Amino acid sequence: MSPHTTFHTRNARFIHAPPQAIHLFHQGEFVGPFVYGYDYKLDMKTLKRAFTVNKDKVHPIRFLCRGDSYRFWGTFESNVHLFCPANQTLTFTKTGAEPKVSNKDGTLFLFGTDRLGRDVLSRKHLWLTDFTDHRIDRHRLQLRARHRDRRAGGLLRGWVDNIVQRVIEILRSFPEIPLWMALSAVLPVTWSPLLIFFGITMILALLDWTGLARAVRSKLMALREEDYCTAAQLMGAKPGRVIGRHLLPGFMSHLIASASLSIPGMILGETALSFLGLGLRPPITSWGVLLNEAQNINVVALYPWLMLPVVPVIIIILAFNFFGDGLRDAADPYK
Known part of the structure; x- marks a missing residue:
């Protein structure tokens, strides 16, 4: 059920990131389950990260995929997850244009992250x-x-x-x-x-x-x-x-x-x-x-x-x- 495990690498770029909402349509077109990427700026006075949703970056959600290893109910080793973050990022520049595909891993924080950048849901x-x-x-x-x-x-x-x-x-x-x-x-x-x-x-x-x-x-x-x-x-x-x-x-x-x-x-x-x-x-x-x-x-x-x-x-x-x-x-x- 979890996209990650507790051994998931701490992501310093997404400390206290808010939850990402799941969408099905982008600019009126059906894309499938996905989340939008985040951009953030660091306030040098308060040192607080301000996250903003970047609707040009689409992170498709993968299902029944391979990810971090875990023990299924403590019995056998497995790395199959019900859903996982995207392994490719789609960047849309213009309406109706083909998206640019990059091999950067996407993010999937449905319940947000904690103070160390770990997925709360996992x-x-x-x-x-x-x-x-x-x-x-x-x-x-x-x-x-x-x-x-x-x-x-x-x-x-x-x-x-x-x-x-x-x-x-x-x-x-x-x-x-x-x-x-x-x-x-x-x-x-x-x-x-x-x-x-x-x-x-x-x-x-x-x-x-x-x-x-x-x-x-x-x-x-x-x-x-x-x-x-x-x-x-x-x-x-x-x-x-x-x-x-x-x-x-x-x-x-x-x-x-x-x-x-x-x-x-x-x-x-x-x-x-x-x-x-x-x-x-x-x-x-x-x-x-x-x-x-x-x-x-x-x-x-x-x-x-x-x-x-x-x-x-x-x-x-x-x-x-x-x-x-x-x-x-x-x-x-x-x-």
Whole structure:
């Protein structure tokens, strides 16, 4: 989906360049999807770049083209992109005349560029891929921990349940944001920013299962008194079989809804921490890192397109919420 990757060369000529609009017609003639080139002048007093659209320079957009290399969802190496910047620039001098073709590479900044001349759209897409890979690992660890808690605390009684609940209370006593700060300081400084984020994610995955575990325990305590659960125990079924075959289907819809709603919570948490400078740090890309550049009100006033990462955050949060509601309704055994 991205025309570039974060390893895309920083373009010093297009620092804080505004977004380029896509056009189909040039001077009344159909050309195909393209963007107009930019000319800029540097104000020697304020050192601000003033970009103006040059409608004589047409940069056609290429589709299904080869560009920067990347790993497709972390699986295999590829360099095929859905769309790419132009590899030739068309310069129109007169109306109706044939354009001059030059081999200069064109530009394609649909969401503008940042303070280093990097494409904002590509950085947002790359972060979403990395975020998904790490969150899958985190959910696996959380589900394993929740399964152990359901087996130990929901069906078993007495001292086992008491120990599990005391462990949950201890884990829930740690404030999350100071814990992020402490972990950021404890992890080795020789680690890369991505490895530090991976380490923090794994540790928090082992600490963030307690909220759902409490809800699952209360549901199990209510279901274990049902006749079918008692009959299964009298037939000699082990606790694991009772939970997996008889109790788990009764609250599967709750687990699905909680799992789907935890993903938006983690997205907002990572975005907020990176925005405050406690999470990911450059050169790693994330929506929080992108929004960190827009903390200054003067920067927002001069370069409002730096606030565009807010749009995909809102869209993906709403998408996961609707997706979770649909899964919950589909898996609800009482409907």
